[in-house]
Amino acid sequence: MRTVRAADIAPQTYRWSIEARNLTVKAGRHQAVNGLDLSLGIGVHGLLGANGAGKTTLMRCLATVIQPAGGELSLLGAEVSRGSRLRGIRRDLGYLPQAFGYYPRFTVREFVEYVAWLKETPAQDIPGAVQRAVERVGLEAKADAKMKSLSGGMLRRAGIAQAIVNDPAVLLLDEPTVGLDPEQRLDFRDLLRTLGVESCLLVSTHLVEDVAAACTDVVMIHEGRTAWTGTPEELAAAGADSAPGDSPTERGYATVLGRYREQAVR
Numbered sequence: 001m002r003t004v005r006a007a008d009i010a011p012q013t014y015r016w017s018i019e020a021r022n023l024t025v026k027a028g029r030h031q032a033v034n035g036l037d038l039s040l041g042i043g044v045h046g047l048l049g050a051n052g053a054g055k056t057t058l059m060r061c062l063a064t065v066i067q068p069a070g071g072e073l074s075l076l077g078a079e080v081s082r083g084s085r086l087r088g089i090r091r092d093l094g095y096l097p098q099a100f101g102y103y104p105r106f107t108v109r110e111f112v113e114y115v116a117w118l119k120e121t122p123a124q125d126i127p128g129a130v131q132r133a134v135e136r137v138g139l140e141a142k143a144d145a146k147m148k149s150l151s152g153g154m155l156r157r158a159g160i161a162q163a164i165v166n167d168p169a170v171l172l173l174d175e176p177t178v179g180l181d182p183e184q185r186l187d188f189r190d191l192l193r194t195l196g197v198e199s200c201l202l203v204s205t206h207l208v209e210d211v212a213a214a215c216t217d218v219v220m221i222h223e224g225r226t227a228w229t230g231t232p233e234e235l236a237a238a239g240a241d242s243a244p245g246d247s248p249t250e251r252g253y254a255t256v257l258g259r260y261r262e263q264a265v266r
């Protein structure tokens, strides 16, 4: 059962769970996020963009793994900047990186428990929180299997379990459906919709159909800037008949991105 924390019943003093203004973030020496504006509240937000658009770099910055190089960023009303105290924010964040590390000899349960401990979940709540997270990703039968014995899709599900174990107010999932079989992807979309009722979810994906099925809105980025925002329905409606793609949403993606690129070179 979920524990009610002080933060849950405190009055919310911020408008957006994630708010960025003119945000810049470096990946190595490269300015991968380049003056980006973003205002995200409760809901499931799909983050789309071509390879190299800056999605992972943005996710890493929002997860407080790397600091902004410039601009403004607020998470749950707290400003994130050089030297800011991030411990309180991190307690309310969940993050599934594209590639995540783990001890191969840990069982799934130990791995998720470890993250719950890192997130400062009270000790007496950890077993219940872990069991719930593992069940939500459909991995209960493998809860006591070693991480090194899992298939790629199961590993991804364990990664999702660790990201949600603390019932985060902001959940960042970088390509969560990679490796999931079709049945699991459908279950995962249901999970996203459930989580998005109370939390702010940002889901980066190349699978435009996942966005159409599970997201309340879409943020498209290109070369580190916001190229388009709207609902999945608006994205589908934007598609030109001649655009490449097998579905209205895929054609919408190609059309919107193509238009933005044309404008950017003018």
Ligand SMILES: Nc1ncnc2c1ncn2[C@@H]1O[C@H](COP(=O)(O)OP(=O)(O)OP(=O)(O)O)[C@@H](O)[C@H]1O
Pocket (backbone or CB within 6 Å): 027, 028, 029, 030, 031, 032, 049, 050, 051, 052, 053, 054, 055, 056, 057, 058
């Ligand atoms: N360590 C690094 N050093 C230099 N450039 C980097 C580094 N990491 C990423 N980049 C560059 O930053 C840009 C954004 O990369 P990022 O991984 O954020 O994109 P992405 O949208 O997540 O791409 P993909 O869809 O391929 O995962 C790319 O041009 C990439 O080459």
